Amino acid sequence: MLVFFVFLNNRLSALKVADYSNLNYFGPLQSIPYLGPIYGGVRVGASVYIQGSVPENITRFRINLLCGESDSSDVALHFNPRFDGWDKVVFNSRKDGSWMSEEKIRRMPFSKGEAFELVIMITSKGFQTKVNGKDFFLFPHRLPVEQIRAIQVSGDVSIQTINIIGAAGGGGALPGGTGGGYPGGNMGQGGYPGGSMGGGYPDGMGGGMGQGGYPGGHMGQGGYPAGHMGAGCPDGMGGRYPGSDMGGGFPGSHLPGMAGQPVYNPPVPFSTWIPGGMLPKRTIIIRGSVPHGAQRMGFNLVVSRTRDVAFHMNPRVQEGVVVRNAQTGGQWGSEERQLSGSPFAEGQYFDMSIRCGNQRFKVFVNGQHLFDFFHRTNFSEIDKLEIDGDVQISYVHF
Incomplete structure (x- = not known):
């Protein structure tokens, strides 16, 4: 068990990082642009899970999966939403310093001034992107996914969390001590404060890394045990309906709301x-x-x-x-x-x-x-x- 010490609200907190081999967890990113390693790389079956928000005056932002840990590395996936009057999302790859042909998807799944969830699923055929719970585009592989070593974020965007689920290597803390390993590690002082990421989420949805914890053992053969479970969260979780195919909308949309937060x-x-x-x-x-x-x-x-x-x-x-x-x-x-x-x-x-x-x-x-x-x-x-x-x-x- 490793212990990192990080400053949250100018207080020293002990962060225990569990030995968890399938997930890289990058806590709230305090500055954009950002470039950080993906420990051990990725593989088919892994997913990149990103929670963030875009400002009202957005022009464009970029998320790159890099085949190295420098800005000049080859780019396996370039994901580039552009709000330029002909709103679109551009996909591309870069090899040996040269960009390849662009794939332009003339649909915009992001909304100005609103929060989003982006999932990049690495399949055998390509990078399947989902935005706010809905499939967006499958970008075919142009470079071997085994070469991916880092993630880069830049442009007009705020990021709350990045999770690499099913990474090939072990978890760990973000270099510089700004985040930490598996979310199951116990955050001594209660997680990162909401809304402190250069604007955070609209409607006060920022922050909140939670206490985490990976359950020990598993459940009996006879189905779910009748005994009670651990302490839960306080009341009032309503909030706006998140995105789904069942009539909901992502938080920040204009659908009818309920009190509370996710x-x-x-x-x-x-x-x-x-x-x-x-x-x-x-x-x-x-x-x-x-x-x-x-x-x-x-x-x-x-x-x-x-x-x-x-x-x-x-x-x-x-x-x-x-x-x-x-x-x-x-x-x-x-x-x-x-x-x-x-x-x-x-x-x-x-x-x-x-x-x-x-x-x-x-x-x-x-x-x-x-x-x-x-x-x-x-x-x-x-x-x-x-x-x-x-x-x-x-x-x-x-």
Whole structure:
């Protein structure tokens, strides 16, 4: 276990960095332009997960995946949104000092003055980009991904966090001591202050690295245990609906809002009250990743008064199945397993939406409908979300 000391609000804090081989975590970036190493490089199956915001007066910004640790290195991926009257996103690569042919996508997934989430998934075919939960463009590989060694960010953008999920090498702290290793490390003074990144998020959404924590062991064969989970987050998580294919919008959009804020990088086990309980059309957004070696995880919607589990979702990673069930009066009902496959794979990012209807829950993962689960109890009594098992959570929002 390594211990780094970093200054937060002029106070000295001890930051323990867990030995975690599948994720590089770069905390809040205080200055742009930025160039930093990706420890051990990346591989097919890895994802780059970025939370940030763009100013009202944006012209353009750039995110480069570099085949070296200098500004002059080859560029495997050049991602360049341009607000120039003909708004577009330019993709390109640079080899031996020369830029190759541009790919211009004349659509703009970013909005001036608003927050965004960008995921770059490294597939066997290319870099699949997703912005605010929606697929944007697949840029074919031009240089071997095994050569990628660094990430570079410049231009009109503020960055809250960068996660490299499924990196080939071990995690670690950002050079210079501005961030640290696996988000599961315990942040002594409570994380980075919100809104201190040169503007941060609009609507006060900045900061918040959370306490982290990787669960020890995994869950028993009989489904999710009935015992309670660790302490959760305070009430009032509502906020604006984040982006999904289910009628929501990303925070900062003009959709109807609710009180409260999203939770970033919470510890697992994680427990929180559902503000106002479950209602028809209420949607829960959960984003995270599955670490290598993961066995299983549990997502529960609970009636705290009776401890009944109205909806239990149990992805079993090694088996490639997603078990669904409910528990009433201490007794589990019949399991539902029928699916053509599971989207929860080792080293992979996921973006999940659970939407409550009058008759059933509808679950979407990575923009695709996964299954429906018909209510077995009175869904209006559900008032708690619990998450446990082998999973890292980066974002939760109602």
